[in-house]
Amino acid sequence: MFETVLVANRGEIAVRVIRTLRQLGIRSVAVYSEADAGALHTRVADVAVPIGPAPAVQSYLSVERVVEAARRTGAQAVHPGYGFLSENVELARALEAAGIVFIGPPVAAIEAMGDKIRAKQTVSAAGVPVVPGRTEPGMDDAAVAAAAVEAGFPVLLKPSAGGGGKGMRVVRSADALAEEIAGARREARSSFGDDTLLVERYIGNSRHIEIQVLADTHGTVLHLGERECSLQRRHQKVVEEAPSPLLTPLRRASMGRAAVEAARSVGYTGAGTVEFIVDADDPDAFYFLEMNTRLQVEHPVTECITGLDLVEQQLRVAAGEPLRIDQSDVVLDGHAMEARLYAEDPARGFLPQTGTVLGLHEATGPGVRVDSSLAVGSVVGPDYDPMLAKVVAWGPDRATARARLVGALGRTSVLGVPTNAAFLRALLADADVVAGRMDTGLIERRGELLTGTSGPPPPHVFAAAALALLLDQEPPGTGGVRAGSGGRAEVVDPWDVPGGWRLGAPAWMRRLLQAGGSDVVPVRTRGRAGDAEVAVGGGDPQRARAHRVGDELVVTLDGVSSRYRTVRDAATVWLSVEGHSVAVHERQPLTAAAAAGGGDGTVSAPMPGTVTVVRASVGDQVSAGTPLLVVEAMKMEHVLTAPIDGTVTELAVTAGHQVRLDERLAVVTPTGAASEQGE
Incomplete structure (x- = not known):
């Protein structure tokens, strides 16, 4: 077995691979870009080596820099994780030339399966059905x-x-x-x-099912059952599970045989995945999509039901060891589901989000596993994929696994960066998902039912934010007494308490709060946080109490208590409850009035990124929804459109322009107003 292994990746997969290396007593080497200095994977590794600037092409995607880092640290092997160089034949060749083992399949297998065109031709010749x-x-x-x-x-x-x-x-x-x-x-x-x-x-009513294969260098090829990956958005998997609720043992065996033949056809070794598309109306009809010659994001669900550590199996195969199991030893125990936690805002079209993790709570409990790269202080920037973590749950049956995953997501709190946790909970509660009736178009069909774009946050969120702000402004102590220097009791001047105190009765305090893209909401409070009244918008006052228990804020409104995880960042309060995370901003009157106006023709950057295409010119007549420009962020393209009918009167960027979050990129002026400006 190897003594030192370099992990040529970042984020949660690097942390996960390092965990197995540590369990096997293998020295781990992490690599990192300038943007990842101090990231969690660099802290859990035995050695961390810088390999270049933030852009991936100059760091994580640089074959030369990865190989040099392996040489410098004495690594005998390189584990590529997934993404980046994991299926890059040039890395495999360069490592071979340097006398370093690539923990992956042979070069010929990567070439055959990495090119989807050649892959389809190869497996078709082996008798595997193709689309x-x-x-x-x-x-x-x-x-x-x-x-x-x-x-x-x-x-x-x-x-x-x-x-x-x-x-x-x-x-x-x-x-x-x-x-x-x-x-x-x-x-x-x-x-x-x-x-x-x-x-x-394009097979519309389709299900995406993949088979995990494992092969050694001694001629053994076997499969570890399937994973259902039909819950997708923009062809990217969101929730995966194993086994599939669609497959019978007979169908599983048939697809498993096809996957094994696909692997054999290219002399595959190591862990890999053969992906199939299945007609939901005719489950016996399945077609080869592609083979991923690497570890998959969703590999934990297979590990949960087979009891095998797939990273350990990769290491042993790469070291030349024969597999210690055969097909008859593979037994599927129970059910597992995985949800991908992304830095994105489902209510704004799943736009990637950036920020600094100000507060963090990751779920634990029976059957719960979290593969994560997060820590308080972690910076989520625009340079890499927005996936932050994977929340996994196992149970003796599918219903238990699903319930545990829903609960784990509710206990997951990332404050400072918007995530899709609430969306994932809504998706897992969908009636068809509960029943196992899924296809790759389900998320798009459900739309606002899953993304929560039908309205602003509920009133209790604004009430909790106002009470959190009030509590933070109050001096410590109870009953007008707080601890002074040297431990002496000190009387609190009631005029210093921001509770509207005055002789006779407390006065109402008014705050203007805004959450995300919602309108500004006036919130009135009267009294101290421990005994107050709160009125949200034009609603009636409610009796309220708020106090902190550890890192939680306990808020009671008219006798109903809720527990929030909160963190304060200047004039913003981040709150999280049952998977819902929201930033509530305190606005000054003038700022609030401007924010509430809305409805203009300004087109702003919804995330930091790069303008790749500009489709409009100043003077163009456009209708609402007309594409104006394309911004690329986190390896995805986002088309920005005209918000209203009118004339393009300002265009502040060109292709290649780097933009900041909320930077003004273009302005569309209503036709009548544009004419008046011209006069």
């Missing part, structure tokens, strides 16, 4: 368009390289082909350095 379409290498835009028309709409455009949903586009009509082909190529080129596309028939 109809055209997989000719080197197709130009005209050839891709012709292939789409030939396959029949809707079709799916897919980059030949990479994965994770990057660059994948569903095209439903010929009118949209040119724009979607251009967008798919841009995103593929940005993510993988290769804009080659293939075309497949």
Whole structure:
């Protein structure tokens, strides 16, 4: 077994790999970019080595810098995690030339399966069914368009390289082909350095099921059952589970055999995943999608039901050891589900979010596992994928696993960075998800029912924020007495207490609060936080009490108590309750009035990123919804559109421009107003 292994990755997967290395007594080496200095994976490793600036192409994606770091630290092997260089044949070749083991499959297998076109041709020759379409290498835009028309709409455009949903586009009509082909190529080129596309028939009512395979260098290839990955958004998995509620033992065996044959066809070794698409209306019809020649994000659910550590298996295979199990030893015990925690705002179209983790609570409990890279002080920036952690739950059956996962997400609190925890809870509570009736289009169909975009936060959130602000302003002590210097009791001057105290009766204090994109809400409080009245908006006053217990704020409104995790950041209070995390800002009167106005034609950056395309010019007449420009952030493209009908009167950016959160990028002026300005 190896003595030193370098982990060529970051975030939660680097932390997870290092955990197994430590259990096996193997010295771990972390690498990090300038943006990740002090990140959790650098702190849990035995050694941490800087490898370059924040842009991934100059650090984590640099083969030369990774190999040099391995040489400098005496690493005998490199574990690539997933993403970045995990399926990069040049890294495998460079490590081989340096006499360092690549913990992954042989170069030939990476080449065969890393190119989706070649992969389909290879497994098809081995008798594995594939999705109809055209997989000719080197197709130009005209050839891709012709292939789409030939396959029949809707079709799916897919980059030949990479994965994770990057660059994948569903095209439903010929009118949209040119724009979607251009967008798919841009995103593929940005993510993988290769804009080659293939075309497949889009199977709408589909389920995404993958088989985990494991192979050693002694000729043994076996599968570890399947994972259901049908809950997706933009072709990116959100919730995964094992086993699939769709498959019978007979179907599992059939798909397992196909996966093993696909692995054998390229001489595969190590851990890998063969992905299939299944027609939900005809579960016996399944088609090969691709093979991921690496560890998968969702591998923990397989570990939970098989009892195997897949990273340990990767290490042993890479060290030349034979597998110690055969197919008859693989027994699936119970059920496991995993939810991906992202730094994103579901209510704003799942836009990636950035910030600093100001407060953190990660769930524990029976059957609960959290793979995370988070710590208080962690900075979530725009340079990398927005996934923060994976929350996993195991149970003896699916119902128990689902309930445990819902509970774990409710106990998860990340303050300072918006997350999708509440969305995940809503998704897991969906009636079809509860029943196991899922397909890849479910999330898009549910829309606002899952994302909570139908209204502002409930009144109790504003009440809790106002009480938290009041409590923070109050001097410590009870009954007008607080501890003075030297332990002596000190009388509190009632005029110093911000509770509206005056002779006769306390007065009302008024605050203007705003949460996310909601309107400004006036909140009145009277009295001290421990015995107060609160009125939100135009509502009636409620009796209220607030006090802190550890890092929690306990708020009682008219006899009903709720516990919030809170943290204060200047004039902002972050609150989290049952998976819902929200930032409530205290506004000054003028700022609040301006914020409440809304409805103008300003187009602002919804996240930090880079402008990749500008489609409009000053003077253009546009309608609400007309695309104006494209911003790329966290490896995803976001099209910004005109908010109103009118004329583009300001365009502050060009392609390549780096933008800040909320930076003004363009202005659309209503046609009448634009004419008046011209006069």
